[in-house]
Amino acid sequence: xxxxxxxxxxxxxxxxxGNIVExxxxxxxxSAEAMPPKDYFIDVGTKHGINEGSVLEVKRVILAxxxxxxxxxxxxxxVLGELRVVAAGEYSSIARxxxxxxxxxxxxxxxxxxxxxxxxxxxxALPFQP
Numbered sequence: 532x533x534x535x536x537x538x539x540x541x542x543x544x545x546x547x548x549g550n551i552v553e554x555x556x557x558x559x560x561x562s563a564e565a566m567p568p569k570d571y572f573i574d575v576g577t578k579h580g581i582n583e584g585s586v587l588e589v590k591r592v593i594l595a596x597x598x599x600x601x602x603x604x605x606x607x608x609x610v611l612g613e614l615r616v617v618a619a620g621e622y623s624s625i626a627r628x629x630x631x632x633x634x635x636x637x638x639x640x641x642x643x644x645x646x647x648x649x650x651x652x653x654x655x656a657l658p659f660q661p
Contacts, residue, residue, distance in 0.1 A: 578621050
């Protein structure tokens with residue numbers, strides 16, 4: 532007896548995810564001026580469920596080679612911190628740092644700041660309440 536169940540037209544409950552595709556920072560004109568924040572452009576927007584105020588978790592995958600047993604590679608996801616969306620378009624958004632893990636909470640890596648190519652994922656599916 533063969534039983535087959537089809538799931539057609541069910542909504543996806545996966546959290547929206549994407550990548551940091553550009554990082555910009557305005558230059559300050561004098562030393563008296565405060566340091567301007569960095570803007571992180573991400574490749575997800577309102578069509579993916581991202582809105583102004585959404586909090587996104589930033590992750591980087593670190594590759595660990597098993598040189599002792601020769602059994603291959605291990606991919607370890609590291610959570611670096613969070614971004615908060617300040618502007619959301621249909622397919623892309625602009626976010627700024629909401630929180631970052633301190634260096635003593637992170638494994639040793641070349642760059643501990645958010646950078647191009649880091650993945651982002653919606654932290655909560657709940658709507659933003661100012």
